[in-house]
Amino acid sequence: MKKRVTLIFPKRSVYMPVTYRLAKDFNVATNIIRAQIAPNQVGTAVVELSGDIDQLDAAMDWMRSQDISISLASREIVIDEDTCVHCGLCTGVCPTEALSLDPQTFRLNFTRSRCVVCEQCIPTCPVQAISTHL
Numbered sequence: 001m002k003k004r005v006t007l008i009f010p011k012r013s014v015y016m017p018v019t020y021r022l023a024k025d026f027n028v029a030t031n032i033i034r035a036q037i038a039p040n041q042v043g044t045a046v047v048e049l050s051g052d053i054d055q056l057d058a059a060m061d062w063m064r065s066q067d068i069s070i071s072l073a074s075r076e077i078v079i080d081e082d083t084c085v086h087c088g089l090c091t092g093v094c095p096t097e098a099l100s101l102d103p104q105t106f107r108l109n110f111t112r113s114r115c116v117v118c119e120q121c122i123p124t125c126p127v128q129a130i131s132t133h134l
């Protein structure tokens with residue numbers, strides 16, 4: 001079976017060969033959908049895990065034991081274009097540059113493929129134009 005999850009790595013786990021360990025120790029394949037992982041920073045990745053249900057559960061228990069947070073809900077960011085006033089405040093907190101202001105039109109651009117659903121942008125929006133959905 002497959003599970004799509006969001007992983008948040010503490011600084012000390014960023015260098016850990018997690019996908020290798022999942023494959024070798026649990027026979028779980030990892031398809032990285034998007035990731036934002038840099039040295040000495042908290043890392044975030046949206047991944048699809050494939051494997052036997054028991055092995056998947058064991059793999060997730062192991063990740064939790066390594067202080068990797070796992071969010072099972074596969075959420076997506078939604079920008080309400082009717083509400084957004086293109087102020088650009090959210091672009092300042094986005095760690096992956098998924099949010100940017102178009103230099104020509106000064107309108108907000110959202111590049112979904114870069115978003116790691118860290119949700120840091122949600123509280124910055126003064127008009128509550130950003131939300132998540134499953």
Ligand code: SF4
Pocket residue numbers: 077093094095096097098099114115116117118119120121122
């Ligand atoms: S949730 Fe918001 S701040 Fe985080 S990566 Fe996605 S767009 Fe950027």
Ligand code: SF4
Pocket residue numbers: 079083084085086087088089090091108124125126127128129130
């Ligand atoms: S903070 Fe809110 S209103 Fe401002 S650009 Fe971002 S989504 Fe639009």
